[in-house]
Amino acid sequence: MNVGILYSRIRKDEKLLLNELRERDHEIEKIDVRKQAFDIGAVPEELADLDIVVDRCLATSRSLYATQFLEAYGIPVVNSHETAEICADKVKNSLALEEAGVPTPATKVAFTKETAMDAIESFGYPCVLKPVVGSWGRLMAKIDSPDAAEAILEHKATLGHYEHKVFYVQEFVEKPGRDIRVLAADGEPIAGMVRSSDHWITNAAKGAETDVFEPDGEARELVAQASDAVGGGLLGIDLMETADIPESEPESGQRYTVHEVNHTVEFKALDGAVDTDVAGTVVDWLEEKAAATNDDLEVTA
Numbered sequence: 001m002n003v004g005i006l007y008s009r010i011r012k013d014e015k016l017l018l019n020e021l022r023e024r025d026h027e028i029e030k031i032d033v034r035k036q037a038f039d040i041g042a043v044p045e046e047l048a049d050l051d052i053v054v055d056r057c058l059a060t061s062r063s064l065y066a067t068q069f070l071e072a073y074g075i076p077v078v079n080s081h082e083t084a085e086i087c088a089d090k091v092k093n094s095l096a097l098e099e100a101g102v103p104t105p106a107t108k109v110a111f112t113k114e115t116a117m118d119a120i121e122s123f124g125y126p127c128v129l130k131p132v133v134g135s136w137g138r139l140m141a142k143i144d145s146p147d148a149a150e151a152i153l154e155h156k157a158t159l160g161h162y163e164h165k166v167f168y169v170q171e172f173v174e175k176p177g178r179d180i181r182v183l184a185a186d187g188e189p190i191a192g193m194v195r196s197s198d199h200w201i202t203n204a205a206k207g208a209e210t211d212v213f214e215p216d217g218e219a220r221e222l223v224a225q226a227s228d229a230v231g232g233g234l235l236g237i238d239l240m241e242t243a244d245i246p247e248s249e250p251e252s253g254q255r256y257t258v259h260e261v262n263h264t265v266e267f268k269a270l271d272g273a274v275d276t277d278v279a280g281t282v283v284d285w286l287e288e289k290a291a292a293t294n295d296d297l298e299v300t301a
């Protein structure tokens with residue numbers, strides 16, 4: 001297949017992917033998003049013959065626009081623009097999970113300091129305040145007291161970029177010192193890991209330890225549902241374990257809550273944590289995807 005890799009920096013993740021594609025003799029077009037202009041009316045020559053493009057952009061804004069252009073050109077792209085749009089924004093992400101009936105932490109969104117304070121008080125302490133756009137746990141706050149809440153809201157309202165004036169307030173989940181990342185392709189788990197730390201932000205904490213996570217039946221079901229909820233694709237699905245088994249359904253066995261689905265997922269940490277050949281399985285999926293999309297195109301023609 002002729003595969004485009006849309007990127008701005010070749011990290012270890014992209015290297016793993018490129019090595020695997022080269023080993024299988026696929027043709028590769030590396031598209032540096034910083035050097036490429038996208039014409040609204042004509043497909044750029046270097047993109048015209050691609051069977052599929054993998055979006056590996058670091059910056060969300062570029063990812064969102066570039067996927068839109070590729071779809072307008074009729075070039076299959078993973079992940080799709082729809083998926084990117086939902087996953088890039090924590091509000092859209094939470095709404096999609098809730099709407100699909102996937103257990104997700106209770107969350108409220110407010111647009112002023114006063115209503116944000118009300119939301120915080122309704123959850124009680126501690127609770128969590130997150131930026132609506134961002135990753136690696138940056139600028140997330142665990143709020144332990146009304147004084148801390150006031151100070152953080154004041155800082156955000158006064159000094160923050162406009163995105164920080166959308167206050168995303170979430171219940172604090174009493175997880176067992178770890179969270180779970182499952183890499184999945186269209187809802188089918190490729191590999192999973194737990195990330196443990198003494199810090200409450202377990203995914204990005206310095207010195208966080210990783211170990212293999214084998215999804216059980218319930219986790220597999222939630223991963224499939226969460227993937228569908230955001231439109232599918234190659235996704236990093238983040239779960240936390242929760243002791244909350246609903247009183248009304250003591251037999252339901254609910255043990256997980258899905259706090260987020262990520263669309264330009266890093267897999268180098270997973271590759272190191274599990275025995276599965278992560279890049280190999282991703283490329284298997286890409287090959288299937290490219291073949292299926294090209295069959296569809298032929299049928300349509």
Ligand SMILES: Nc1ncnc2c1ncn2[C@@H]1O[C@H](COP(=O)(O)OP(=O)(O)OP(=O)(O)O)[C@@H](O)[C@H]1O
Binds near residue numbers: 105130135140179204
């Ligand atoms: N509501 C919560 N209660 C308790 N811990 C939480 C909560 N939300 C997030 N965390 C912890 O913080 C970590 C980062 O949260 P989250 O994934 O929302 O941030 P992020 O910046 O989007 O990270 P990523 O780079 O994985 O996308 C989680 O992995 C988890 O350990």
